[in-house]
Amino acid sequence: MLVLVLAVSAACCLGFGFVLQQAAASHAPRSDYLSPRLLLDLMRVPSWLAGIGLMVCGMVLGALALGKGEVSVVEPLLATNLLFAMALSRHRTGQRLGRQGWAGLWLLAGGVAAFLLAGEPKGGEAVSSPLRHWLVIGVVAGLALALTMFAARSRSAAAPALLAVAAGLLYGLQDALTRVTGERLSEGAGPGW
Numbered sequence: 001m002l003v004l005v006l007a008v009s010a011a012c013c014l015g016f017g018f019v020l021q022q023a024a025a026s027h028a029p030r031s032d033y034l035s036p037r038l039l040l041d042l043m044r045v046p047s048w049l050a051g052i053g054l055m056v057c058g059m060v061l062g063a064l065a066l067g068k069g070e071v072s073v074v075e076p077l078l079a080t081n082l083l084f085a086m087a088l089s090r091h092r093t094g095q096r097l098g099r100q101g102w103a104g105l106w107l108l109a110g111g112v113a114a115f116l117l118a119g120e121p122k123g124g125e126a127v128s129s130p131l132r133h134w135l136v137i138g139v140v141a142g143l144a145l146a147l148t149m150f151a152a153r154s155r156s157a158a159a160p161a162l163l164a165v166a167a168g169l170l171y172g173l174q175d176a177l178t179r180v181t182g183e184r185l186s187e188g189a190g191p192g193w
Helices: 002-025 036-042 046-068 071-078 081-093 098-119 130-153 159-189
Strands: none
Touching (some): 002 046, 002 071, 002 081, 071 159, 130 159
């Protein structure tokens, strides 16, 4: 039960953090798009900093959940951050979700619930080959970088979707690395920790 509370709390913080960051970034000049200058400008915006704080809190809660539970259980729950993001975004803007928005939220919530209830995900033994770990990290990071570079050069409607896929790849990699780091820290700390 603690893992579920930690994961859902992490998802809430992440979703709210995303909305605050996006709202602040939406007022930045288009010329700063994918530029380091954008970060320098956003560091002066209180709502963006609050979003960063919520994101850090969400990451810590997510790391705790990953340390106590299986990635196959925690990761789908972390994906529900979209539900919290949509709720806050709707509250802040007053915009209606419409039929497609509600359908997407119900599909996400239903998919996560069905996966957790019917799938009964369980962890297994992880492959411990360092070469394989670095290969996976390199491939995922390289693919995310390639998608980001292509999206930055592209002026098509697919650019946001490419950035979303790149972000999803990096979030999945981050969660896996957080899990491994937590396990190694707890092993190194010994029984007294």
